[in-house]
Amino acid sequence: MKPLVLVYTGDGKGKTTAALGCVFRALGSGGRCAVIQFIKCDAQSTGECRMAHQIGLLWECYGKGFLWNQESLEPTREEALKGFARARELAASGQYDLMVLDEVTYALSLGLIDEREFLSWISEIHEMNDGPCLIITGRGASMALQTAADTVTEMKEIKHHFKSGDIKARKFIEF
Structure with missing residues (x-):
């Protein structure tokens, strides 16, 4: 069956949440899933990540956090490239039915990952x-x-x- 490529984008809240909803649907139906997280990475700080480890979901982080200045660009580029290489490796392994590349659009738009190479890989996935x-x-x-x-x-x-202005990030809603 031809693999599908879905993109969740935009300025609204819910992109990662929607992707994880698909992951849990797939897991509940016997699917094998992996989450590769780019940029915003703190491997144990979110409830989603802690739960992933509890249920045996592969969840890997490749990033140094959001970029605040040019000095953080090179270490972040190195991490993004490692994450992309890992995503390619996992996809080629044949062991996964669904993979989430969380926040990879930032790595693409900042030029941390070459977009042409990424699009070529998507073509390979489609094949x-x-x-x-x-x-x-x-x-x-x-x-x-x-x-x-x-x-x-x-x-x-x-x-x-x-x-x-008077409501902060809330446990169970944002993290």
Whole structure:
């Protein structure tokens, strides 16, 4: 069966949450899943990551956190390239039905990962008979990435409690 490539992008909340909903649906149906997280990485700080380890879901982090200045660019590039190499390795292994590449759009838009090479890899995924479906998340997915995908969903913020200024990130909702 042809693998699908889904992109969850946009400025609204819920891209990673939607991807993880698909992961849990797949796991519940006997699927084999992996999550490769780019940029925002703190391997044990989120409830999602802790739960992944409890249930045996492969969850790997390749990043140094969000970039605040040019000095953090090179170490972050190295991590992003390691993450992309690992994603390619896992996809080629034939051991996974679904892979999430969380926040990889940031690595692409910042030039940490060459977009042409990434799009070429997506073409290779599409050619595989039993390759994994990919879910790609993050803001600012390029038009080329959207064109290469089978499904693109844009998360749009209508209203968010952070904007009121007096509500902070809340356990069980944001982390």
